[in-house]
Structure formats: structure tokens, C-alpha cells
Amino acid sequence: MLFVTIWPIFALICLGYALFRAGFPDRSFWPAAERINYFLLFPALLFVNLADAPVRDPDILRLGSAVFVLIISATLALYGFRLLRPSPAARFGPAVQGIIRINTYLGLALTASLAGGEGLERAAILLAVLVPLVNVVSVAALTDGSSAGGSWGLLQSIVANPLILACLAGIAVALTKVGLPFGIERFLNLVAQASLPLGLLCVGAALRPDEVRQDTAILAGNTALRLLVMPLFGALIAHVFGLGETETLVLVIFAAIPTAPTAYVLTRQLGGDGPYMAGIITAQTLVSVVTIPLILTILSVG
Numbered sequence: 001m002l003f004v005t006i007w008p009i010f011a012l013i014c015l016g017y018a019l020f021r022a023g024f025p026d027r028s029f030w031p032a033a034e035r036i037n038y039f040l041l042f043p044a045l046l047f048v049n050l051a052d053a054p055v056r057d058p059d060i061l062r063l064g065s066a067v068f069v070l071i072i073s074a075t076l077a078l079y080g081f082r083l084l085r086p087s088p089a090a091r092f093g094p095a096v097q098g099i100i101r102i103n104t105y106l107g108l109a110l111t112a113s114l115a116g117g118e119g120l121e122r123a124a125i126l127l128a129v130l131v132p133l134v135n136v137v138s139v140a141a142l143t144d145g146s147s148a149g150g151s152w153g154l155l156q157s158i159v160a161n162p163l164i165l166a167c168l169a170g171i172a173v174a175l176t177k178v179g180l181p182f183g184i185e186r187f188l189n190l191v192a193q194a195s196l197p198l199g200l201l202c203v204g205a206a207l208r209p210d211e212v213r214q215d216t217a218i219l220a221g222n223t224a225l226r227l228l229v230m231p232l233f234g235a236l237i238a239h240v241f242g243l244g245e246t247e248t249l250v251l252v253i254f255a256a257i258p259t260a261p262t263a264y265v266l267t268r269q270l271g272g273d274g275p276y277m278a279g280i281i282t283a284q285t286l287v288s289v290v291t292i293p294l295i296l297t298i299l300s301v302g
Contacts, residue, residue, distance in 0.1 A: 002293050002296060002297060003293060005113045005114060006113070006292065006293055007050050008111065009106065009109045009110060009113065009200060012102065012109075012197060012200035012201055012204070012290050013106075013200050013201075013203050013204040013207075013285065015201060015204060016200060016201035016202060016203060016204025016205045017204035017205060017207050018204070019201065019204075019205065020204065020205035030123045030205045030206075030241075032201060032270055033198055033202055034203070036197050036264075037198050038162065038163075039162050039197035039200065040191065041191055041192065041199075042104070042105075042162075042163065042166075042192050042195045042199065043162045043163060043165065043166035043196065044154075044166070044188045044191040044192045044195065045108070045192035045195045045196070046127060046128075046163060046166040046167055046170060046190055047166040047167075047169055047170040047173075047188065047235050048170070048180070048185060048188040049120045049121050049124040049170070049192075049283070050118075050121070050124040050125070050128065050166075050167060050169075050170025050171055050173070050174055050194050051122065051170045051173040051179075051180055051185070052174065052175055053121040053122075053124060053125060053170070053171075053174050054121070054174075055125065055174045055175060056175075059120075059243065059244045059246075059247050060122060060125050060247070060260055061136055062241045062242065062243055062247070063122060063125060063126055063241075063247040063250065063251060064125055064126065064128070064129045065241060066234075066237050066238060066240075066241040066243060066247075066251055067126050067129050067130055067199055067251060067254070068129055068133065069237055069241075070230075070233065070234055070237050070251070070255060071100050071130065071133050071134060071137065071247045072133075073075075073233070073237075074099050074100055075096065075100060075102050075137050075186040078092075078095065078096055078099060078141075080280065089142055089143060089144045089272070090142075090271060090272045090273045091142065091272075091273050091276060092139040092141055092142075093138065093142030093143075093267060093270065093273075094142075094183065094263070094267050094272055094273055094276045094277035094280055095218075095222055095280075096137065096138060096141035096142075097134075097138050097141070097142075097227055097259055097260075097263040097266070097267070097277065097280070098222045098225075098226055098259045098263070098277075098280040098281075099157070099222065099226050099230065099259075100134050100137055100138070100258065101134050101138060101259045101260040101262075101263050102130065102134070102254050102257055102258075102260060103161075103203060103257050103258050103259065103260050103261065103285070104131075104199075104260065105196055105200050105202075106125065106198030106200065106203065106257045106258070106288075107123065107197070107204055107253055107254045107257045108120065108123055108196055108254050109196045109199075109200060110257065110292070111123045111234075111249075111250055111253055112196070114249060114296075115246055115249055115250065116119055118246055119246055119249065122247055123250050123253075123254070124167065124170065126250055126251065126254060127163070127167060128164075128167035128168075128170075128171060130254070131161065131163050132161070132164050135161065138263070138266060139266070139270065142266070142267065142270040142272050143258070143270055144269070145288070150200060167278065168288055183225055202261070203261055203285065206261040206264070206281065207282045207285060207286075208278040208281075208282050209248070209274050209282055209286075211276075211279035211282055212279050212282050212286075213277040213285050214275060214276075215276060215279060218276075219279050219280060219283045220283075222280055223280070223283050223284050223287050226258065226259060227256060227258065227284060227287060227288055227291040227292075227295070228291060228295070230255045230256070231252050231255040231256035231295045231299070232295075232299075233255070234251050234254075234255030234256075235248070235251075235252050235255075235299050237251070238251050252295070252296070252299055253292075253296075256288070256291065256295045256296070256301060257288060257292065258281065258284030258285045258287075258288045259280060259281055259284055260281075261281055263277055263280075263281060264277045264278050264281060
């Protein structure tokens with residue numbers, strides 16, 4: 001039953017929020033937990049799944065193409081809407097991130113529950129395309145294409161991204177078929193196992209319900225586009241590209257999940273509207289409890 005599969009994932013998010021509100025273990029724990037997950041645990045998860053992935057499989061190549069088309073199409077539509085209703089980069093950037101960024105921890109947790117190891121391999125390929133693409137688009141939207149470090153600074157930040165580096169390393173191992181000898185694979189699997197539970201707890205700790213009370217109508221529109229329109233569009237693209245059952249499930253899951261909590265950090269760093277971004281993240285995460293099982297049931301991919 002879909003509900004039985006999904007509810008423990010959202011229960012971890014709720015637990016993270018409860019722990020944060022209770023001040024346990026203390027407020028300084030959560031930034032440190034996010035940092036170790038981002039730089040160590042989560043890259044290990046991506047690397048170990050990509051290292052064994054059949055990267056030459058035509059279905060996987062089509063999945064990468066499909067997610068690229070999904071993100072670029074959504075981005076172009078948002079820029080087109082901006083021509084009709086102009087908005088400053090400080091507000092447009094969070095709106096774009098609300099549509100194209102993804103909560104990778106939630107997406108991988110759902111994929112692992114619904115599609116197992118095969119699904120995680122497909123998801124790692126999807127992220128290899130998605131992560132650099134959404135970072136470029138997000139920075140461009142927040143700065144109107146004029147980031148502080150220019151194009152070179154943007155390129156450096158993307159190349160140095162630990163998730164991208166892990167994806168590249170994993171793909172290299174898969175292509176060369178050198179494998180992971182001497183117990184390395186077992187070690188990385190043990191490291192990776194901590195990533196998703198810790199990541200989901202951190203997602204809960206990042207929720208800010210007070211920010212949802214502002215810009216209610218705009219938040220509702222952004223949330224509907226993200227959680228309802230994007231997965232339906234993703235299912236359509238999967239059909240057009242002729243994706244297999246597992247690839248379609250992975251694409252729909254990542255189109256149906258809320259935006260990433262890290263979008264708030266990027267928004268603050270680049271001078272965007274932080275409270276608006278926090279409101280988008282919180283609203284989408286809360287509403288996704290209902291929309292994810294609804295979408296997966298309607299599309300019959302779960």
C-alpha cells in the first residue's frame with residue numbers, strides 16, 4: 001500500500017521539526033548535520049549507486065534527456081510569464097527555485113522505498129544531469145545572469161559542488177568497469193546508509209511555518225505548479241521519450257517532490273527574498289504529504 005510505504009519518510013521530517021523546536025540536541029547541531037551530509041554522506045550515496053549503474057543503457061540515456069527537457073521547458077515558461085508580469089530577481093529567483101529545484105533526500109528516500117536499488121541507480125543518473133542544471137538556472141534567476149564572480153565564478157562553484165564531483169566520479173567508475181575492490185564498496189554503502197535518515201531530519205528542522213502566513217496566494221500558486229503541474233508534465237515527457245516503468249517512476253517522483261531546503265541558503269547568499277523562499281519550501285513540504293501519494297496514485301506509477 002502506497003501510504004504505508006510513504007508515511008515513515010514524512011514521519012522522519014516531522015521528527016526533525018519536533019527535535020528542532022525542542023532544541024535537541026541543540027540548535028548548532030543542525031547546520032553541522034547538514035554540512036556532513038552535503039559534503040560526505042550524500043556524495044557517498046550518489047557515488048556508490050552510480051558506480052554500478054548501467055550508464056550505457058539507452059533507457060538511462062533517455063531519462064537524462066527527459067529530465068533536461070523537463071527543467072528547461074519549465075524555466076522557459078517561467079521566463080515567459082515574467083515578461084507578462086515583471087518581477088525583480090530577488091522575487092523571481094525564489095519562484096524559479098520553487099519550481100525546478102528538488103529535495104534530493106526526499107526524492108531518493110521515496111525512490112528507494114518504491115523502486116529499490118534499480119530505482120536508486122536511475123535516480124543517481126537523473127541527479128547527475130539535474131544538479132548542475134538547476135544550480136546554473138537558479139543562480140541566473142537570482143542575479144539576472146550577472147553573478148558576483150561572473151561566468152567563471154559560477155563555473156567554479158558548480159565544478160566544486162560535492163554532489164557533481166560524486167556523480168562524475170561514479171560515472172567514471174561505471175564506464176571504466178574498474179569496480180570498487182578491497183571492501184571499498186561495503187565501506188561507502190555503510191557511509192551512504194546514514195545519508196537519507198539524517199537528510200530527512202534536517203529537512204524537518206529547516207521548516208518555517210510562520211513564513212507561510214505571508215504571500216499566501218503566491219505561495220499557493222507556486223506550490224500547485226510544483227506539486228501538481230510538474231509531475232503531470234513529467235509523466236507526459238516520460239511518455240514522449242518512451243521511458244521504461246522504472247525510469248518513468250523516478251522522473252515522476254522527482255517532479256512531484258517539494259523544492260530543496262538549500263534553496264534558502266542560496267537565496268540569502270545572492271540577495272534574494274529569504275522569507276519568501278522559506279515560505280515556498282515550507283508550504284511545498286507540508287502540502288506534499290497529500291499531493292505525492294495523490295499524484296502517484298493518479299498516474300499509477302507507484
